Amino acid sequence: MGVTVDVQQVFKYPFEQVVASYLRKYPSPMEKHVTAIKTMEEKTDLSTGIIYRRRIATCQNVIPEILRKEKVNFHLPGTECKMIQGCDSHFCSVLCALARRESRVSVLKVSDIYLEEESWLNMQERNMVMKSHCLTWTQYASLSEESVFSESLENPNWTEFIQKGRISITGAGLLNCVLEAFAQTFLNQGVKKGIRIMETLLQEQCGSPFS
Template sequence: MQLLTNTHTFPYTFEETIVAVWQKYPNDMSEHVKCIDILDRKYNKEEKKITTHRLITCQQKIPTWLQYIIGKELTKSKVLEISELDYKNKQFSLKSLNITGGKFLKVYEEVVYKPNMAGNTTEFKQNAYILGNTNFNKINSKIEDWSISRFNFNAARGKKGFESILELLFGTRENN
């Protein structure tokens, strides 16, 4: 298993950032995200929390050697995402897990958005756990290495795409 961690400070308020999260897709930088379906959404009035379950459909090219292992049909994958907006404590967390291809690869991702102490920017932290899930260590290692490379590529493009949505909604701002 391998762990990836990314952090970033967005020069937008917590409220602005959360509005943009719901508008993130589609964007030109995350073309691999094909569809997002909201499966369930609940509001807890006493705790001021909104919990949302979404099904995210992605499609991307995979190397030929990997197609031989997992099959061509797994170029399209489904991811279950559960998010919780805790407005009382000013935190937005998302947890996701792939629900296709799990017998070959498991990807578990946690993302947290929080306002910084000054309150005018938003802190972002992302952890992704990537685990090759076959009976062969060498194949697991190769699958994990490719997945980490692809995850980093998609994360960098996703950040640029998200920043373009923030700019579209709230104007351009510079990080301090």
């Protein structure tokens, strides 16, 4: 099992501007969950001109606090939840029961999550390929993304962005399906927010889009 996210977006800006904005995208006050990003390696293949980069992003743990507790105060349907204001009492009580039964949930109790991104920038062919994966919780979950920025076939002054992502959780026992449902919602929201941030940065740094 697992959840997938597929994205296709056209930015009405030239490839060089889009790539430059992407590489400066984080950290940003527009995205509080990404707290730092560090380039660990950068080199150029002299025979092809392709620039390789390896970066590590530090992100806040976005797993809901209720799913990170080793011991949860279970409450029955119809009673008030003391942890989540306005929660769906029945749904929350199910989470509480699952969390109490699964001791492995303690592995979720980390403050930061680390993601590794590798990219290959080919200025001659005007494309950049990126591959990302999660360095945290590797024994319990896998997260991978493959993305491409390339010159649009519709207009050479536009840039096409294609992304395919997948999360699979296999080591959390009864919480697998709950965590995957949360991951799918968070990924979908994150993709939309990421595109909005890119469009805002491009407009701020490059002005109005090309027609």
